[in-house]
Amino acid sequence: MTQTDSPPSVLERTAGWFPSRWGPDDEAGALNEITPASVLAAVSLVRTGRVLDLAHVLHADVPAFPGRTYRSYLTTNAHHVNRRRPDAGPDGWGRNAVNWVVEQITATQQMGTHLDALNHLQVGDRTYNGHRLADIAEEHGTNRLGVDTLPQVVTRGLLLDVAAVRGVTCLEPGDVVTVADTEAALGGLSVRPGDAVLFHTGWGRLWGADDDRYAGGEPGPGLALAAWLADHRVALTGCDTWSYGPVPAEDPAEPFVVPQTLNVRHGVVVLENLRLAEAADAGLREFLLVVSHAKLRGATGAWITPLAIT
Numbered sequence: 001m002t003q004t005d006s007p008p009s010v011l012e013r014t015a016g017w018f019p020s021r022w023g024p025d026d027e028a029g030a031l032n033e034i035t036p037a038s039v040l041a042a043v044s045l046v047r048t049g050r051v052l053d054l055a056h057v058l059h060a061d062v063p064a065f066p067g068r069t070y071r072s073y074l075t076t077n078a079h080h081v082n083r084r085r086p087d088a089g090p091d092g093w094g095r096n097a098v099n100w101v102v103e104q105i106t107a108t109q110q111m112g113t114h115l116d117a118l119n120h121l122q123v124g125d126r127t128y129n130g131h132r133l134a135d136i137a138e139e140h141g142t143n144r145l146g147v148d149t150l151p152q153v154v155t156r157g158l159l160l161d162v163a164a165v166r167g168v169t170c171l172e173p174g175d176v177v178t179v180a181d182t183e184a185a186l187g188g189l190s191v192r193p194g195d196a197v198l199f200h201t202g203w204g205r206l207w208g209a210d211d212d213r214y215a216g217g218e219p220g221p222g223l224a225l226a227a228w229l230a231d232h233r234v235a236l237t238g239c240d241t242w243s244y245g246p247v248p249a250e251d252p253a254e255p256f257v258v259p260q261t262l263n264v265r266h267g268v269v270v271l272e273n274l275r276l277a278e279a280a281d282a283g284l285r286e287f288l289l290v291v292s293h294a295k296l297r298g299a300t301g302a303w304i305t306p307l308a309i310t
């Protein structure tokens with residue numbers, strides 16, 4: 001957009017996007033592509049019994065987008081209170097001296113390894129399936145498209161090692177992952193409806209090693225690849241980066257347009273901050289993927305620990 005262009009209206013920008021292919025009331029988006037038959041096919045990929053954990057550990061200092069926070073406070077008060085109960089022994093409650101500790105967590109969602117719900121991103125005020133934020137916002141979250149409305153995921157996963165295809169340890173911030181990279185990384189494999197396509201860019205190697213660089217930008221799938229993934233009817237996709245798609249964006253006038261288009265237009269669910277280096281180093285390519293998320297009512301996302309099972 002040059003200074004003389006006026007941006008398209010939300011109506012123009014989203015023309016033809018709603019209702020989604022799964023109907024106006026759908027809240028599952030492209031996760032509808034996962035069927036009992038595709039789950040069975042995915043399960044048949046399990047041969048070795050190896051389980052790879054694709055999540056990072058979450059704590060207060062992990063890299064994140066400004067405004068997102070996670071704090072955890074341990075409370076040990078029960079140790080004191082239990083000793084003062086009428087039936088306490090000298091060391092705790094009861095003859096068995098039971099005590100406990102529990103932490104209080106204050107946090108935004110969108111921290112650590114997580115899944116974005118289809119209410120997280122909008123074009124103007126429009127979400128997936130065209131809902132207006134003004135109509136779905138409640139005190140606690142949204143009354144549609146919250147993460148609790150997304151099905152839990154068991155599907156075929158593909159890990160595409162873009163860093164290896166490019167012959168680098170790590171792509172650079174703003175590097176655009178292309179359809180050609182994807183086809184090269186696929187080798188003989190093909191993408192099927194309902195698949196989860198995960199991209200290893202090497203960026204995740206910075207997590208905990210150079211968090212400022214990690215959070216300062218990222219490589220990622222470009223808009224053409226996002227369209228290709230939607231055409232191939234993938235259910236979900238994710239990267240070893242804090243968002244999804246290149247930052248800086250391909251067109252600086254369109255920040256975060258890749259996850260925005262995947263969510264709002266195509267209903268494709270995005271996973272972020274995946275821990276993929278170990279899996280890439282192990283040569284992981286095609287596997288059973290299990291992604292279960294906490295059913296937080298109306299929330300914009302949820303922590304996940306994706307499991308790749310071979």
Ligand SMILES: N[C@@H](CC(=O)c1ccccc1NC=O)C(=O)O
Nearest residue numbers: 065068110116242243244256259
């Ligand atoms: N989901 C993360 C990071 C992210 O992806 C993001 C951050 C700011 C604006 C748009 C984002 N796109 C989400 O898919 C977050 O919202 O903090």
